[in-house]
Amino acid sequence: MSADHMKGMKDAEAKLWGLMRRRRMQSRTHQPQDHTDQPFAAGTEVVLNADHMPGMKGAKAIIDSAEQTTVYMVDYTPTTGGDPVKNHKWVTEEELSAK
Numbered sequence: 220m221s222a223d224h225m226k227g228m229k230d231a232e233a234k235l236w237g238l239m240r241r242r243r244m245q246s247r248t249h250q251p252q253d254h255t256d257q258p259f260a261a262g263t264e265v266v267l268n269a270d271h272m273p274g275m276k277g278a279k280a281i282i283d284s285a286e287q288t289t290v291y292m293v294d295y296t297p298t299t300g301g302d303p304v305k306n307h308k309w310v311t312e313e314e315l316s317a318k
Contacts, residue, residue, distance in 0.1 A: 220295065222314035225304070227297025232318065236306060237292035258285030271308060288312060 223229040259265060259282040270276035290309035297304065 220293070220310060220314055221316070222310050224310075225297075225307070227299035227301065228295065228304075228307075229298065231295040231298045233293040233295040233310070233315065235291050235293055235315075238289055261285075269308075291315065 220228060220231055220233050261282055261284055263282045265280055265282060267275055267278045267280050289312050291312070293307050293310050293315075294303060294305050295307065
């Protein structure tokens with residue numbers, strides 16, 4: 220993976236578990252709670268619904284950008300050591316390459 224969302228993620232080998240064709244909204248964190256059928260404009264403040272990291276659910280975030288793309292859920296072992304990470308959401312196609 221070329222993703223660097225978390226420490227030890229960059230250059231780690233990943234196993235893909237799920238994919239979804241969806242609108243990806245890049246925020247300073249992730250997954251707005253108040254989603255709509257239309258992408259949020261850059262600069263829109265949202266409340267997060269995601270809870271896969273401490274303090275995330277209910278936090279405010281600013282949308283950086285939005286695009287239609289395929290995103291993947293992955294398992295990986297950090298290159299820095301430590302326990303394997305299961306079901307990390309979400310990694311884009313551009314952040315992955317074949318082994």
